[in-house]
Structures are given as structure tokens and as C-alpha cells.
Amino acid sequence: MSTQDTRPDDTRFDPTKTYKAAVIGAGSGGLTVAIGLAGFGHDIALIEAGAIGGDCTNVGCIPSKALLHAAHAGVDDPFGHVRALRDDLNRREDDEMVEHDQIHLVRGRGKLTAPDGDVHVVEVTDTDGSVVLVRAEHVAVATGAVPVQFPIDGLDADRLLTNENLFDLREVPPTTVMVGGGPISLEMATAFRDLGGAVHIVELADRVMGNDDPLVSTTIQAALEARGVEFHIGTSIERFEGTTAHLANGTTIDDVDKVLLAIGRRPRLDGLGLHDAGVESTSHGIVADSWGKTSVDNVWAVGDVTGNTATTHGANSIARRTIRAIALPIPTVGGPRVQANAVYSRPEIASVGLSMDELAAYPTSGRKRYEVQLADIDRGYTDGVEHGVVMVDVERFTGKILRAAIVAPAAAEMIGMFTLMIDHGIGLRKVFGQVHPYPSYSQAIGKLADDFAGETYRSLPREWLGMARGKLTKRFA
């Protein structure tokens, strides 16, 4: 972790006490569990070797969104501004945890299998080698993830960036190559271009945002190309010669200052003693259900370490359920809420509902697809939007949302309407006639509903049969 470690002392930890829960990791998931359980009156031991706040506060959402804003708004010394904001938040979260009456900080790395074999005793080893044992009724593992790295032939180590050292930059590199076409690259390409840097994105697959709709991929690529980002798709960096990147497709990129590796993240499982403790895990992370429950009683896992989610809101959502599962005798019944994802590139990208694989498995006879280009609605016209779109895949007849995706200036704010529709089973048929403010981008959603209604009402029996056939096919598949 490249951020400063303020390492506040917390002298209140009591090694003889049995805490309600030992929480390993003070990132988004761990903090939510700790603060939530403390709110129910429980004493919590919070184990953290690095900075309070985890990736989100220190090397993730917070500094990245602050950089996007600073770059766009023309703030002086944008990287310094971002570090100041981050360090201030980090200090406040540190203070809050140190001063919290019911959360006792323990500095060091936690390991589940304590010497006496009880997985609910966590062995914590600090950087100086000192060891303490934390006893608890419950253990919540929330150690997060780390960026996947790999060596690039001929590349100087000091040219290599990941999200963990990117925010230590003093200024935007004149030329940056970003490896991977996912959210981190798209967001940082947006910010670096705003700051005047040249940006190349190299993606091995045949498109960026490979887990999303292909129309999302082509739309965001076109939008960023229009802003000067260069894309190298279906290829990879073979080697560097000096500052020249040689790609597998024969292209060269000269005068490269920095290479941002953003090809994915892997769960931080090392040293947790999971295997000995009997906690099941795969290469994607600890196996946990939507309450955070693992294969071992009273051992929970939330956030990136599970591989179920890679977002702060995903970690929070599961963590809130874990709190209820631990604190309430009968946790409120209820399925997990659908989780939208957002990328804060400009335009933004957001999606919600079935994954592309789940959608592909949904019988084609029972679903339909609608798309509205922002250029075809009035706000797209006034604002000169060439690359932006709202797309939905819906159940026929009812118009229930299977999956929705948006590429638009405020996609992260618009997606909530689809989230709400999915959570409450409201289809396009029922929102037909909803009045969206003129001229908002959300009118594209109104147009989707119009298109759906027009097509459906022209042939109700056929649409009803299509829906029914889809449901049957799905049931007996």
C-alpha cells in the first residue's frame, strides 16, 4: 500500500475479551460490518494492517472520482488536490475508528487458524512481528483484492502504474498506455485526456468492457476516441524497447512514459489460513452466499475477497445483510437487491440486471430488445451527443427488465430507475406514460417504453404467447 500509514494507536483492545465479531480488513465491507454491529451495541475488534478505508478511500473510488472531477473542472495541481482530499478522509476515518467506543482497532494481518485450532480466535501479526490473539463469536473476512500484475518484457519498473501508486503521480504523464479495457482504464483515460495527456488503451479481447453489452463497448470506445483516446483492440504489449511499446499486432507506441496495468483484481487470500480453517475458496475468492455466510459457521466474508462483487456498493449491500444475520435473531426475510454497476468515464456507463451470460441463457422467444440513441432525443440534440445510448432487454408482453445498460452523461444517476423497476417487478408496460422532464436524458427511457408499448399493443396475443413460451422454455431448460 503506497499511501501513508498514520497508524493510530488504539490501546483499548482487550486480549482477554471475547468480542461479538473480529472483522479482518477495514475497507468498505469491513467498516460497514464493524460500524453496523457496533450500532447494535456489540463490541468489535477491527483488524487492519494498512490504511483505514481500504482501497475505496485510498486507491479506488474516492481518489479516482476526485481526479475525474479535478481534471474536468480544471483544478490546479489535480494530483495534489486528490491526495489532500484522500488523506483528509483517511485521517477522519482513522480518528473515527480510534475514538469509537465499541470498535477496538488491532493493527496487523489476521489469520483464522489460531494455535488452539479455534477458527474464531484470530491470530494477528503486526509488521514488527508481534502477535496478539483476538477472540470473537463471529469472524468477518473483508480483506479485499489486489491488482493482477504481470511482467512486461523490457519495461522499467518505475514506469509501471497500478491503481495503488497511480495517485502518487505529481502530474499527468505525457503519454500513458493503459493495459485492459475495463472501468479503471476508461475512467483514467477520461481524466488523463482532460489533463492533456495522450492515452492508449490496449485490450487483448475483441472489445473493451467485455462483460457488458457489445453496444456499450462500441459506444464508449467511439465516445473516447472522439476525445482523442487511441484504442488497440485484440492485441497486447509484446515488449518494450526503451520507451517504445511493441504490440503483438505490429503497432508501435513511441515515447511511453507510464504503463497502467488494469487487467483485473484477485482476492487477497494469502496468509488468512482459510484452508486450515475449512473455509472454502476458489481463485475467484471465498465462497459466500448473499448474506456473506461461508462454509464455516460464524465465519463470514464480504466484499472483493468473495469475488461476488467488485464494487463498494456491492460490498456495502452484502455487509448490511451480514450485520442483520449476526445481530438479529430472525434476520428480515428478503432476497438480495439487484446491484447496478457504474463507470464514471465521460460519458458514464451503468448497467443493472442479468449478466450477459444469464441473458444469453434466457429463452430468446420470451424476450425483446429495445435501444434508443441519445442523438435521437432532444437533449442529445441540444448537447451535441453523438455517442450515447440506453438499451434494455425485456420480457415480452410485460416489459419486465431483464437487463438494462446506459452510456450517457449521467448514466450512474439514470440507472436507478431500472434498479427500482427490477426490485419491484415493474415492466415497461407499466411505466408507459411516465412523464420525464423535458429535455432530460431520461426521456430516452420514456421512448423505450413508447417503442415497447407500440409494438406490444399492435399484437397483444403474439406478445403474450412469446412471453409464455419464454417462461416455459426457461422452466424446463
Add this chain to the structure above:
Amino acid sequence: MSTQDTRPDDTRFDPTKTYKAAVIGAGSGGLTVAIGLAGFGHDIALIEAGAIGGDCTNVGCIPSKALLHAAHAGVDDPFGHVRALRDDLNRREDDEMVEHDQIHLVRGRGKLTAPDGDVHVVEVTDTDGSVVLVRAEHVAVATGAVPVQFPIDGLDADRLLTNENLFDLREVPPTTVMVGGGPISLEMATAFRDLGGAVHIVELADRVMGNDDPLVSTTIQAALEARGVEFHIGTSIERFEGTTAHLANGTTIDDVDKVLLAIGRRPRLDGLGLHDAGVESTSHGIVADSWGKTSVDNVWAVGDVTGNTATTHGANSIARRTIRAIALPIPTVGGPRVQANAVYSRPEIASVGLSMDELAAYPTSGRKRYEVQLADIDRGYTDGVEHGVVMVDVERFTGKILRAAIVAPAAAEMIGMFTLMIDHGIGLRKVFGQVHPYPSYSQAIGKLADDFAGETYRSLPREWLGMARGKLTKRFA
């Protein structure tokens, strides 16, 4: 009308024919009715003396949003850019109407009471004094509104702006005084400041956005003050001496180049022959229900001329219902949809639900108020938002939305979630747990739901009683 009048010829109008409908006015409401009825296969006579597209296309939403975008994006010659966009759209709408097989254009001013006394024969007088009669089964009046004007002592006429000549400017005036603190002033203050002009807003009432929540007023004023707009509240311009405005409170504003009058709009009723035709109207406009039905059978009124709405989406929404009422033997049952309003200042303002008067009449025992400042959510922190807020007034226990208002960068896109909640009777209690993308501004809505749930679950019986008492008080009020 200051815009060019391309005056396309339409030779297809047939004076011997009885049209399904004569639509007077080719603005947002009239075009919607005409195109919608034509879509059902009906022949329509569309009567317009000015430019196709009405205020929205020519002197309203379209040029104002285009100017806001051009000013913010730093487009060269922003006013020229706006005129080019507007004229292009105007030409396309003209062409569309001229070429439309089932919509026959008639140029001139329409009057309901034709010489033979049948209100369904419309007398159309063109600028050259020529008169034609249009016979139709239905007449839809959609003549819109005009800005309220009043004389200012000592002010040169060539310094006076309204929305009707504002977009003819060649560049931003160095100093503009805007009279009235409503949407037009707030939007144009945003654009003019972006273009480097000095802006003063003079509002006679004790706050801007007087029809909205007082917290909206203070928030948007503070946000615009931070961007350099000067507010003069609770006062008015008494007189001009040369280029100096003297306000009633003793303040003077020197070197004023332009004065934008934006104190309201009045319905365009003159010359329609409403009284003789027996169509009821007040100073607010033609009296019409939520289907556009007036006091005379088969005479309809939609849009600004009714005083029921002053927005394009409001006109469209009613017009869509009018189409059904005219074209379908049994119009689909269903109440009117709730209409959100939006102002595209920066930050934006949006609201939906009860009016402030209706809210005040709702029993206080049955409702509660929640507010979340954007500065208190993470995106507000990363983006340095000091002035922004989401507020709701809700029914106790259920959290059903009585009224919601937002001041935020993408308020016009966020408000749709509240619109959807109102249309479908979904309260804060049911959206508790909805996952909003991190870190979006919409997380403020999640926090509202958390605050509501925390308070409600701590005292379910009291909240239930409060709701019940509110409902009873309301019923017997």
C-alpha cells in the same frame, strides 16, 4: 416571433373537407396532438401563424439548453451555434409537417367562432388578410403563452430582452439584470456567467423559485452566488437613469447592458373567439381537465394555453391523453401521471409530487420530512459540492412520497426515481436497501431511505398511528 419564418407552402389543404381535427398552434402540445391523431389514420388541419415547433423549438427549451451546453463546453460563437441548431431543427420540423401525408398546414391565426356559428369551423386569417375556413370534428387549441411584460421607467427599449429575442444576441452582454427569480433567469444566469458576463437577479418576492421548497431557494441561490451571480431579493427596479438601474431598496446597478424580463407568462388567448364560442377561460388560461377537455364538446385545449402546465413534457403528457380521448372509442382508463419539473441551471433543480400549497394542506401529524445534503455523501465530497440537497416529504410509516425536490448536478435525471415511486405507490420503506452505484449522487436517495427506516423501525406503533391520524384528518378536513 423573432425567428425566421420559413413559411413553407402546403397546397394540400382542402377547404371543402371536414378534418378529424383542427389543431390551432404547432408548438409542443399541438404537434403532439396532430402527429398522434395522424398516426391513428386521421386527417388533420394544423393552423400556425408563426414558426413550426412553437416556443420550445424556437425560443424555449431547445435554444436555452443548447446555450447552456455551448457556454459550459466553451463552444466558439455560442449564440451562433444555438441559432444554427434551432434553425436546423425548425427547418426539419417544417419539412416534416409540409411533407406529412395526413397533416395539412394552414398558415394564419385561428379563431373558433366562424361566421356560421359552428365552433368546429375555424376561421384562419393569414398575415395578408386572406381568410380560409377549416371544418373539423374536433378543435384542439394549443396556442401557448407569451412572456408577461411591463414598462420600466427610463429603460431604452433596445436593452430589453425576453426569451423571445434573447437568442438573437451576438454575444453575452457584459452586464445583464434579470428580473424574476424563476427557471428562465436561473438557467440564463448559469449560461451568461459561463460566458463571462456579470449577472444580477432581481426578485420581488422574498426568495427565488418561490413555488418550490424554501430549501431549494436558499440552495440554488447559494450555488449561483458561489459562481458570481448577484441576487437582489425582495426588491424591484424602480427606474433607470442612463445605464444605471435604481432598485426600490436603494441599491444601484451600474453599466447595465441588457434587462431580461422573466417574471412569468400569460396564455395566448387573444383573438381565439373563446368567449363567443362558449369556451370557459380565466386569466390563467382555458379551463381544461386532465384529458384536455374544455367546457365545449369536442373542443380541447393542451399546453401552456391552459395554465395547467408550463412545460413541454406537461403539454406532451396531456396531449397524449387528448389523442386517446379523440381517437379511441373507450380511452384507456387511468389517472394523469405525476409530472416532475426541472430547471437546467447548474446545479439543476427538479421536483415532483404535491405542490407546496397542497403539501401545506396535508395534515402535519401524518407526514415527515427528510433531507440529505450532497456534501454529506461521498460523491459530494470527491466533487467538492457545497450547495446541493435532496429533500422529501413523506407519509409516516409507509414513507410514500408526497413531494420530493432535488438540487444537484443531475437532478433532472435523478427525479425519475421519485416519479416512478409516486406513480406506483412505492414508499421509502419499500426502497430501503435499494443499491445505488457508489459513488453516485443518487446515494443521497439511499440515505433518505436509511434515515426514514431507522426512525420508523425504532417506533413502529407511533409511526403507524401518525400515518393513520394523518389519513383521518385529511379525510374529514
